[in-house]
Amino acid sequence: MPQEYENFDNENLGKNERYCASCGNPIQKKDIFCPYCGTKQYSQQTVYPYPPKExxxxxxxxxxxxxxxxxxxxxxxxxxxxxxxxxxxxxxxxxxxxxxxxxxxxxxxxxxxxxxxxxxxxx
Ligand SMILES: [Zn+2]
Incomplete structure (x- = not known):
């Protein structure tokens, strides 16, 4: 049950995949840079090194x-x-x-x- 909840909005993704924050392609969770568009990825747990701008x-x-x-x-x-x-x-x-x-x-x-x-x- 807890595991299912964790992946409730990622039903099309494999266990070690997530969506690129920039282009939306599925990428590996461990990828730091998106292989499609090259954008640096931050996991939800990651604290941004700089506060985001508004x-x-x-x-x-x-x-x-x-x-x-x-x-x-x-x-x-x-x-x-x-x-x-x-x-x-x-x-x-x-x-x-x-x-x-x-x-x-x-x-x-x-x-x-x-x-x-x-x-x-x-x-
Ligand atoms: Zn991308």
Whole structure:
């Protein structure tokens, strides 16, 4: 009975399998990196080495301050944030075209980015 309860939502998985947190493919429990997409896996028992960032804050920063890469600095994607900041500052004087580019970039970030720079998923 306790063993069945433990696997109640994994009926299609073998005993030593679980789903990849990123792509959803079944992988071995002992796998640290998903063989399909390469994403680092954390078991439920694992304490994240860094506290997870909040997605709500990430989205708000991207919407209001995304032109300056602030959302990427928040999430630990520092290199991307620096690129966005530079594009906005360097091209910003040409009819605001730099800010337009980085604003669209920030929207793409909102849609695509689900993990912070340490590979910890947003909450
Ligand atoms: Zn995967």
């Amino acid at each position: 997605r709500v804050i990430y989205v708000l920063l991207a919407l209001f301050l995304g032109c300056f890469g602030v959302h990427n600095f928040y999430a630990g994607h520092t290199n991307t944030g620096i690129k966005q900041l530079l594009i906005t500052l360097l091209l910003g004087w040409l009819f605001g075209i730099g800010a337009l580019i980085t604003f669209i970039w920030a929207i793409v970030d909102i849609i695509q980015v689900t993990h912070d720079g340490n590979g910890v998923p947003f909450t």
